[in-house]
Amino acid sequence: MISEDSSDLEIIEIALDQTLADAKSRKMRRASKRKSSNPRYINRSLKESVHHRSNGQCEYISPLNSKRCQARRHLQIDHIKPLALGGKSDKSNLRHLCFAHNQRSAIKLLGVEKMEQFTVAPQ
Ligand SMILES: [Zn+2]
Numbered sequence: 001m002i003s004e005d006s007s008d009l010e011i012i013e014i015a016l017d018q019t020l021a022d023a024k025s026r027k028m029r030r031a032s033k034r035k036s037s038n039p040r041y042i043n044r045s046l047k048e049s050v051h052h053r054s055n056g057q058c059e060y061i062s063p064l065n066s067k068r069c070q071a072r073r074h075l076q077i078d079h080i081k082p083l084a085l086g087g088k089s090d091k092s093n094l095r096h097l098c099f100a101h102n103q104r105s106a107i108k109l110l111g112v113e114k115m116e117q118f119t120v121a122p123q
Pocket residue numbers: 058059060069070071097098099100101
């Protein structure tokens with residue numbers, strides 16, 4: 001608090017403290033409003049929404065027998081229409097796939113040559 005007895009140094013210190021507090025407050029407000037510029041970024045709420053819809057199970061359905069994959073481990077969030085082909089990271093374009101079906105889907109859409117760098121070679 002500035003009073004008539006405050007020295008110039010005290011007044012400057014109080015003013016600097018207030019300026020720093022204002023700057024920190026502005027910086028925190030900007031950070032909380034900022035969205036990720038990474039199109040691959042899927043926020044926690046969206047991940048939870050996909051998990052809720054899939055019931056924690058791979059969403060791949062076999063075109064041969066219309067049965068759904070039973071995998072519940074190593075689930076990955078897949079872009080149905082890949083980002084590389086203009087797909088978006090919104091709920092309608094996301095699904096849960098197990099690792100095997102995610103790789104299969106990517107190879108089918110993007111080709112073996114493109115996906116070779118991401119696939120694991122059999123030992
Ligand atoms: Zn699966």
